[in-house]
Amino acid sequence: MKHLTGNETDLHYLQLLAQSFPTVADASTEIINLEAIMALPKGTEHFLADIHGESEAFRHILKNASGNIKRKVNELFGNDIRESEKKELCTLIYYPEEKLELIKAQEKDIEDWYRITIHQLVKVCRDVSSKYTRSKVRKSLPQDFAYIIEELLHESLSDNDKAAYVSVIVNTLISTGRADDFICAICNVIQRLAIDQLHILGDIYDRGPGAHIIMDTLRQYHSWDIQWGNHDVLWMGASAGNDACICNVLRLCLRYANLTTIEEYGINLVPLATFALDVYGDDPCLEFMPKLLPGNTMDDKTQQLTAKMHKAIAVLQFKTEAAIFQRHPEWQMLDRCMLSAVDYDKHLCTIDGKAYEMKSCNFPTVDPADPNKLTPEETDLIGKLHHSFRISEKLHKHIRTLLSHGCMYAISNSNLLFHAAIPLNDDGSLKEVEIYPGKRFAGKDLMHNIGMMIRDAFQSDSTQRDYAIDYFLYLWCGKESPLFCKSKMATFERYFLTDKETFKEEKGNYFKLRDSAEVCDRILDAFGVKGQARHIINGHVPVHAGSGENPIKAGGKLMVIDGGFSEAYHH
Numbered sequence: 353m354k355h356l357t358g359n360e361t362d363l364h365y366l367q368l369l370a371q372s373f374p375t376v377a378d379a380s381t382e383i384i385n386l387e388a389i390m391a392l393p394k395g396t397e398h399f400l401a402d403i404h405g406e407s408e409a410f411r412h413i414l415k416n417a418s419g420n421i422k423r424k425v426n427e428l429f430g431n432d433i434r435e436s437e438k439k440e441l442c443t444l445i446y447y448p449e450e451k452l453e454l455i456k457a458q459e460k461d462i463e464d465w466y467r468i469t470i471h472q473l474v475k476v477c478r479d480v481s482s483k484y485t486r487s488k489v490r491k492s493l494p495q496d497f498a499y500i501i502e503e504l505l506h507e508s509l510s511d512n513d514k515a516a517y518v519s520v521i522v523n524t525l526i527s528t529g530r531a532d533d534f535i536c537a538i539c540n541v542i543q544r545l546a547i548d549q550l551h552i553l554g555d556i557y558d559r560g561p562g563a564h565i566i567m568d569t570l571r572q573y574h575s576w577d578i579q580w581g582n583h584d585v586l587w588m589g590a591s592a593g594n595d596a597c598i599c600n601v602l603r604l605c606l607r608y609a610n611l612t613t614i615e616e617y618g619i620n621l622v623p624l625a626t627f628a629l630d631v632y633g634d635d636p637c638l639e640f641m642p643k644l645l646p647g648n649t650m651d652d653k654t655q656q657l658t659a660k661m662h663k664a665i666a667v668l669q670f671k672t673e674a675a676i677f678q679r680h681p682e683w684q685m686l687d688r689c690m691l692s693a694v695d696y697d698k699h700l701c702t703i704d705g706k707a708y709e710m711k712s713c714n715f716p717t718v719d720p721a722d723p724n725k726l727t728p729e730e731t732d733l734i735g736k737l738h739h740s741f742r743i744s745e746k747l748h749k750h751i752r753t754l755l756s757h758g759c760m761y762a763i764s765n766s767n768l769l770f771h772a773a774i775p776l777n778d779d780g781s782l783k784e785v786e787i788y789p790g791k792r793f794a795g796k797d798l799m800h801n802i803g804m805m806i807r808d809a810f811q812s813d814s815t816q817r818d819y820a821i822d823y824f825l826y827l828w829c830g831k832e833s834p835l836f837c838k839s840k841m842a843t844f845e846r847y848f849l850t851d852k853e854t855f856k857e858e859k860g861n862y863f864k865l866r867d868s869a870e871v872c873d874r875i876l877d878a879f880g881v882k883g884q885a886r887h888i889i890n891g892h893v894p895v896h897a898g899s900g901e902n903p904i905k906a907g908g909k910l911m912v913i914d915g916g917f918s919e920a921y922h923h
Contacts, residue, residue, distance in 0.1 A: 396417070396420060396483075396546065396547055396548050396549075397547075397548065397549050397550075397551060397764065397765065398417060398418060398420075398547040398549070398550045398551065399551045399553065399769075399889060399913055400413065400550070400551070400552050400553070400913065401552065401553035401554060401555065401581075401771070401890070401891025401892070401913035401914075402553075402554065402555045402581070402891045402892065402894070402913070402914075403552070403555060403556050403560075403566060404555055404556075404557070404558045404559040404560050404583070405556070405557060405558060405559055405560025405561055405562050405563040405566070405610065405613065406559075406560040406562065407560065407561070407562025407563070407565035407566050407569070408562065410562075410566050410569070411565075411569060412446070414543070414547070414550075414569070414573075415445075415446040415447070415543055416442070416446050417543070417546035417547050420546050420547070421442060421445055421446070421476075421480075421542065421543070421546050422438075422442050424476060424479055424480060424546070425438050425441055425442055425445075425476060426438060427479075428475055428476060428479055429441075429472075441469070441472055441473075441476075444469070444473075444535070444539065445473070445476065445539045445542050445543065446539075446543075448535055448536040448539040448540070449536055452532055452535065452536070463526055466522075466525075466526050466531045466535075467522055467523075467526070469535065470522050470525070470531070470534065470535065470538075471522070473535065473538045473539065473542070474501075474504045474505065474538070476542055477501070477505060477538055477541055477542050477545070478505050480542055480545040480546050481505060481541075481545050483548070484545065484548075486502075486506075489502070489505070489545070490502060492541055492544050492545060492574070493541060494537045494540070494541070496533070496537065497533075497534055497537045497538070500521060500525070500534070501537070501538055501541065503521065504518065504521060544574055548575065549575050549576070549577070549764070550573060550575065550576035550577075551576070551577055551578075551579075551762070551764065551769055551889075552570075552576065552577070552578040552579070553578075553579050553581070553769055553770070553771050553889065553890055553891040553892075553913055554578065554579055554580055554581020554582070554583075554584055554770075554771030554772070554835075554891055554892065555581035555582065555583045555584060555771065555891065555892070556570075556578070556581075556583070556584055556754075557583040557584055557586070557587045557613075558583040558586075558604055559604070559608050559610060560610065561610050561612035561613060562612070562613070563587075563613045564612075564613050564616045564617065564746070564750065567750040567753060567754075570753065570757070571750075571753055576757060577757050577758065577759075577762055578754060578757055578758040579758065579759065579760065579761055579762055579769050579770050579771050580754065580758050580759070580760060580771060580806070580835070581771040581772070581835065581891070581892065582771070582772065582827065582828055582833075582835040582836055582892070584754060584758075585806070585824060585827045585828060585835055586600055586601055586824070586828050587601060587747075587751070588751055588754065588755075588806065588809070588824060589809075589821070589824025589825065589827075589828065590741050591741060591742075591744075591747055591748060591751045592809045592810060592820075592821045592824065593738060593741070593742055593821060594676075594821050594822065594824045594825060595672040595675075595734050595737075595738055596669060596672040596673045596675075596676055596825045597824050597825060597828065598672075598734075598737055598738060598741050599665050599666075599668050599669035599672055599673075599734075599737075600669055600828065602614070602619075602621075602624070602665045602737070603662065603665045603666050603669055606640075606642060606658055606661055606662040606665060607640075607642060607643060607662060608642065608643055608645070609642035609643070609644055609645075609648055609650055609655075609658060610648075616746065617744045617746050617747040618740070618744050618746065618747075619737075619740045619741060619744060619747075620736070620740045621661070623732075623733055623736045623737070624661050624664060624665060624733060624737065625657060625661055627664055627729060627730075627733050628657070628660035628661040628663070628664040629657070629660060630729075631660075631664060631716055631717060631729075632660040632663055632664060632714075632716070633660070635660065635663065635714050636656075636659075637656070637659035637660050637662065637663045638659075638712075639663075639711060639712065639847050639848065640659040640660070640662035640663040640666065640847070641655060641658075641659045641662075642655060642658045642659065642662065666843075666847060667691075667715065667717060667718070668726075668730055668733070668734060669843075670689075670690055670691050670724075670844060671691065671723075671724050671725070671726055671730070672726075672734065673688065673689075673825060673829075674688075674689040674690075674691065674692070674724040675724065676822050676825050677689055678724075679822065680822060680826075682786065682789055683826055683830060684831075685826075685829075685830065685831075688829075688840065688841075689724060690844035690845075691715070691718055691723035691724055692723050692724060694710070694713065694715075694718075694720075694723065695707070696713060696715065696718070696720045697720075699713040701844075701845075701848065701849060703845075703854060708849050708850070708851050708854055709849070709850050709851070710848050710849060710850070711847075711848055711849065711850055712848065713848075717729075717730055751810075755806075755807065755810065759799075759803045760799040760800070760802050760803040760806075760834070761796075761799045761803075761879070763879060763880075763881055766881055766882060766883035766885060766886040766887070767881075767886070767887050767888075767889050768875070768876055768879050768881050768886070768887070768888045768889070769889050769890070770799065770834070770888075770890050771834075771835060771890060771891055771892050772834060772835050772836065772837055772862075772890060772891075772892035772893075773834050773835075773836075773837035773860060773862035773863065773890070773892070774795060774798075774799075774834060774862055774875050775794070775798065775832050775834055775837065775860065775861070775862065776860070776861040776862050776865055776871070777861065778861060780861070780865050780868060780870065780871040780874060781874070782794040782795040782874070782875070782878055783832070783861070784798075785798055785832045785834075787801055787802060787805060787823070788801075788805075788816070788819070794878075795875070795878040795879065796878055796879045796880070798834065799834060802827070802834070805819075805820045805823055806820065806824075806827075808820040809821045809823075809824065828841075829841040831860070832860075835892075837859065837860035837862055837863065838857040838858060838859055838860060839857060839858035839859075839860075840857055840858075841857065842854065842855045842856070842857050863893065866888075866905060866906060866910055867905050867906055867910075868906060869906045869907045869909050871906070872888055872906040872909040872910050873909065875888060876888065876909075886909070887908070887909060887910065887911055888906075888909060888910040888911070889910075889911045889912075889913060890910075890911075890912060890913070891912065891913045891914075893912065894914055
């Protein structure tokens with residue numbers, strides 16, 4: 353390939369620009385347009401993290417823009433209307449169809465209400481659209497009412513020459529029976545313009561019953577991105593065919609009695625239920641009783657079946673994890689082959705040279721001589737589950753959406769966004785992590801290459817595909833994974849051991865050092881984040897505000913978005 357000189361490079365770019373802007377006038381117009389756009393206030397960025405399948409809470413937050421619409425209404429109307437009226441107006445904007453039904457059932461003079469409300473909604477819409485160019489606003493308008501909304505946004509009742517024009521538009525909407533449709537349309541426009549860009553800092557999946565609903569909502573959303581979280585990557589791994597990830601996904605769904613998403617994806621659990629009843633029919637499986645959250649009722653018989661399925665998939669998880677750990681000794685995770693650490697005669701488990709008493713030791717599918725070996729029945733079961741995940745078109749559609757809108761990190765307006773952590777050494781310097789055998793990366797290069805590896809797992813022609821599929825497990829529970837960053841994942845210990853000391857998962861250096869402004873600056877420098885008001889924003893770890901924890905750390909350089917969506921965190 354020919355190396356271009358400076359002048360040749362300039363000429364090359366000019367030739368490319370000339371294809372879009374053939375004249376000086378065209379180029380000048382575009383420059384004026386771009387300079388003007390840069391002078392506008394920045395659109396509102398909305399940051400969310402750790403949604404964990406709570407679709408109702410998620411959709412409500414989107415509709416009210418985390419209270420931004422309420423603030424706009426308060427600013428616009430102040431003391432001009434009553435508090436109850438402002439509240440009613442906000443509810444209408446959030447849920448126009450539902451609110452209209454209630455209002456029409458109780459309002460005596462609906463036409464008068466229409467007139468007042470439409471003018472109020474236009475005023476709100478005008479305010480939320482003020483940050484944007486007319487072109488951008490126009491693109492946000494619904495086709496049926498685009499012309500009318502645009503006219504109303506740029507005309508005012510205070511202009512005597514246009515007052516009659518505006519009134520006729522409103523009256524005609526009412527007389528033609530289109531007022532309801534118009535109100536719904538302009539409310540949706542307000543919702544859309546209230547948030548310019550939505551950033552999700554990971555974990556759409558897990559615990560809650562509506563991850564698929566959230567993904568369907570996002571597929572229709574105007575502008576969003578995601579920095580993948582550990583639970584998102586776990587589902588990606590399951591979709592790619594990582595058997596250990598499949599088992600982890602199912603175990604968590606059974607643990608929280610949340611099978612809605614699994615059912616929506618068409619995952620067939622009948623083979624698992626049949627297997628569990630056959631193998632654990634006489635086992636009370638007390639440690640595996642599902643954690644029922646408020647509103648999730650389940651009869652005793654269903655709870656017992658769920659517990660047996662839960663135990664069956666947990667044991668299968670430990671076996672499939674061990675197989676991957678043994679394939680990759682370079683990960684240094686052989687100590688997490690937990691079934692190999694059990695003395696099945698004495699009911700003891702040895703960790704770091706110390707023997708611990710077990711709550712129970714009923715493992716009918718485990719051969720003490722070769723504890724990680726699958727029985728023929730388990731092999732058949734994992735094959736059926738694997739097939740079910742691999743052929744789920746809806747799941748794959750959602751995973752493709754995550755891939756097209758996501759990455760491991762993002763930089764936006766001097767903010768560095770990622771889900772959990774950046775691996776650090778004890779002194780706060782960036783730690784090199786081996787992700788491919790013999791290939792080590794730190795900081796930005798680490799996050800970039802992990803992101804590329806994740807994409808490799810879904811490329812049939814990639815030479816790294818098999819390794820990439822295995823690596824999903826390391827991302828989920830590996831000590832130096834930027835999505836985990838703990839000493840271990842104590843799943844086995846929590847189920848089977850009595851000593852709570854074994855449950856301890858020591859946090860990595862990032863969580864120990866992120867209160868340091870110097871460490872945060874080092875990370876920001878490494879990622880090339882510029883600006884005086886630059887920040888790190890991440891989620892993953894809930895902020896215990898009730899215990900006095902501050903989500904703003906390192907003198908304002910780091911912000912933690914609380915994972916407060918999940919009902920499981922509240923109980």
